[in-house]
Amino acid sequence: MKNLIQAEFIKIFKRFNVWVMLFILLLFQNIPAIIAIFGKFQNPSAYYLPQIFTTQLSAAATPSSLIGMLILIFTVSSLGGEYGWGTLRTVLVRGTLRRDFLTAKLLAILIVLLFWFLALLLVSLPLGWAVMRKMNQEIPWGFFNLSGGLVLLELLARTYYTLLPVVILGFFWTAVGRSVGVGMGAAIVHVVVADPLIFQLFRTLGGFWAEVSPYTMTALGRSVATFRGEVMPVLLSNQLLAAVVLLAYMGIFGFAALRIFEKTDIRFTAV
Amino acid sequence: MEGKQRRAFWVSISLNFNRLSCAMPNSNEAVIQTHQLTKRYKDLVAVSDLNLEIHRGDVFGFLGPNGSGKTTTIGLMLGLLMPNDGNVEVLGRDVRRDRAVLRKVGAMAETAAFYPYLSGYDNLRVLSLMSDVSQKRIWEVLELVGMKDRAKSRFRTYSLGMRQRLGIAAALLSDPEILLLDEPTIGLDPAGMKEVRHLVAELGRQGKTIFFCSHLLYEVEQICSRVAIIRRGKVLAEGKIAELLHPSKYVEVVVGETSRASDILKSVDWVVNLQSGEKSITLQLRDREASEVVRLLAGHGIYPSAVIPKSSTLEDFFLEVTGEEKKQ
Numbered sequence: 001m002k003n004l005i006q007a008e009f010i011k012i013f014k015r016f017n018v019w020v021m022l023f024i025l026l027l028f029q030n031i032p033a034i035i036a037i038f039g040k041f042q043n044p045s046a047y048y049l050p051q052i053f054t055t056q057l058s059a060a061a062t063p064s065s066l067i068g069m070l071i072l073i074f075t076v077s078s079l080g081g082e083y084g085w086g087t088l089r090t091v092l093v094r095g096t097l098r099r100d101f102l103t104a105k106l107l108a109i110l111i112v113l114l115f116w117f118l119a120l121l122l123v124s125l126p127l128g129w130a131v132m133r134k135m136n137q138e139i140p141w142g143f144f145n146l147s148g149g150l151v152l153l154e155l156l157a158r159t160y161y162t163l164l165p166v167v168i169l170g171f172f173w174t175a176v177g178r179s180v181g182v183g184m185g186a187a188i189v190h191v192v193v194a195d196p197l198i199f200q201l202f203r204t205l206g207g208f209w210a211e212v213s214p215y216t217m218t219a220l221g222r223s224v225a226t227f228r229g230e231v232m233p234v235l236l237s238n239q240l241l242a243a244v245v246l247l248a249y250m251g252i253f254g255f256a257a258l259r260i261f262e263k264t265d266i267r268f269t270a271v
Numbered sequence: 272m273e274g275k276q277r278r279a280f281w282v283s284i285s286l287n288f289n290r291l292s293c294a295m296p297n298s299n300e301a302v303i304q305t306h307q308l309t310k311r312y313k314d315l316v317a318v319s320d321l322n323l324e325i326h327r328g329d330v331f332g333f334l335g336p337n338g339s340g341k342t343t344t345i346g347l348m349l350g351l352l353m354p355n356d357g358n359v360e361v362l363g364r365d366v367r368r369d370r371a372v373l374r375k376v377g378a379m380a381e382t383a384a385f386y387p388y389l390s391g392y393d394n395l396r397v398l399s400l401m402s403d404v405s406q407k408r409i410w411e412v413l414e415l416v417g418m419k420d421r422a423k424s425r426f427r428t429y430s431l432g433m434r435q436r437l438g439i440a441a442a443l444l445s446d447p448e449i450l451l452l453d454e455p456t457i458g459l460d461p462a463g464m465k466e467v468r469h470l471v472a473e474l475g476r477q478g479k480t481i482f483f484c485s486h487l488l489y490e491v492e493q494i495c496s497r498v499a500i501i502r503r504g505k506v507l508a509e510g511k512i513a514e515l516l517h518p519s520k521y522v523e524v525v526v527g528e529t530s531r532a533s534d535i536l537k538s539v540d541w542v543v544n545l546q547s548g549e550k551s552i553t554l555q556l557r558d559r560e561a562s563e564v565v566r567l568l569a570g571h572g573i574y575p576s577a578v579i580p581k582s583s584t585l586e587d588f589f590l591e592v593t594g595e596e597k598k599q
Contacts, residue, residue, distance in 0.1 A: 086384030095373030
């Protein structure tokens with residue numbers, strides 16, 4: 001498994017698109033902070049230290065966020081590219097188990113997602129400092145201690161957990177479609193359109209449907225990662241239950257993706 | 272490839288063959304077996320009840336027209352495609368149940384497929400991590416196929432011939448016991464084709480078992496010990512080349528009056544595939560000897576100056592076998 005993950009890292013880190021995605025993430029996620037530094041911004045306090053970390057993570061804490069979309073594109077292109085280039089053939093004829101191959105890819109992508117989060121937080125540090133200097137604010141150095149670190153770690157873990165289903169769904173739809181195009185289209189429709197639409201539909205229908213609406217994936221993610229209640233109201237007060245149900249969703253789609261990947265033909269261009 | 276590079280390629284082949292480990296040929300041990308193997312794509316039966324047996328040390332040619340089921344058979348052998356019926360055993364183990372056995376197989380299924388943004392070296396590095404192969408071995412196989420100089424260039428910049436060479440290098444990476452090569456000479460220039468042909472033949476002599484698909488019957492005839500001819504997913508003929516190429520029934524009749532002689536020969540049903548030239552006639556005999564031709568023509572006052580048996584080739588045999596199938 002270690003070798004398979006290492007092989008994935010060679011493929012990932014030598015791919016130009018991955019670095020472009022990271023650049024896009026860091027640039028667009030920090031545009032408000034950059035505006036606050038170089039121009040006028042209505043609510044600069046959201047970009048003060050340590051508030052900037054919460055701001056960044058809460059902005060990332062939905063599947064349809066920028067980081068959610070980027071990791072979805074990354075996941076689908078990572079697996080779908082193997083179908084498109086025909087490299088699945090080259091890799092799987094070496095006796096690698098399909099299950100191991102998919103697991104290694106999943107773990108490598110999750111590590112990259114973590115790396116993106118860390119890069120985001122790392123860049124937030126000087127930006128928050130610069131915003132505070134611009135607004136003549138004192139740096140709250142008291143935050144940078146163990147308890148502050150634990151708070152940040154919890155926020156990071158919650159946001160990270162919220163985005164895991166995006167990776168799983170990316171795998172599922174790519175395994176179904178066996179191409180980047182189909183996988184990307186289906187996964188985006190699922191994450192951005194269908195799931196929020198079902199959530200809204202259930203709430204509109206009222207009664208029983210309104211009661212089950214918090215158990216849709218989008219709503220569950222929101223419940224798990226809600227740490228700015230004023231922006232996103234808590235839908236399911238029991239966050240542990242929300243996390244467990246979300247885990248069940250991930251298990252179902254993950255298992256289905258694995259079964260489909262294991263049982264379907266790796267197509268050839270000629271029959 | 273330039274002249275110097277090609278010479279270096281040959282030197283490297285002779286040097287590296289000594290390093291390749293090999294098993295002693297044992298013609299009785301079946302290393303690949305297919306049992307009633309069947310693959311359907313909706314209404315299309317790509318492979319039907321296929322029973323093949325490839326023995327250790329065989330250089331086995333797998334022939335068939337386009338769409339005959341060759342690539343599908345290789346896909347089934349490598350566990351890339353799921354059979355509807357039957358199974359494939361490699362070294363006595365079912366490939367669907369025990370994929371680890373494929374670690375002893377090197378394969379190039381269809382055209383060489385690699386990550387386009389990675390260099391040739393990095394592509395092999397990725398594969399070497401999956402097969403637990405040393406970096407030294409990567410350079411060995413790159414040298415073996417004459418790709419050492421372009422190893423650091425991106426795969427997308429390679430010509431078709433270079434891609435095929437890298438595909439062969441990948442197949443040889445783990446020094447496998449069995450090689451499955453699907454049209455490995457596609458895209459190569461004549462010199463490259465010759466080099467690959469020599470490489471495959473030499474690997475066969477070293478004791479590797481090679482399953483070799485090709486459209487080029489001439490090269491199969493040169494390097495393979497046994498062949499199977501497949502059409503519409505069914506094996507039409509299988510066996511040692513020497514045994515399959517039975518004494519030819521093609522003869523060339525050198526005669527003065529080719530036009531009248533042709534008319535006479537066309538009138539009998541045991542003469543087929545007649546082609547009349549300026550000074551001679553080529554024909555195929557069905558269940559008759561060449562002396563019958565002389566007797567027939569002499570009966571009409573035409574005396575051939577020579578009747579020359581034409582040597583049979585694998586191509587003749589292939590066309591004969593697949594032609595018979597067409598008539599059925």
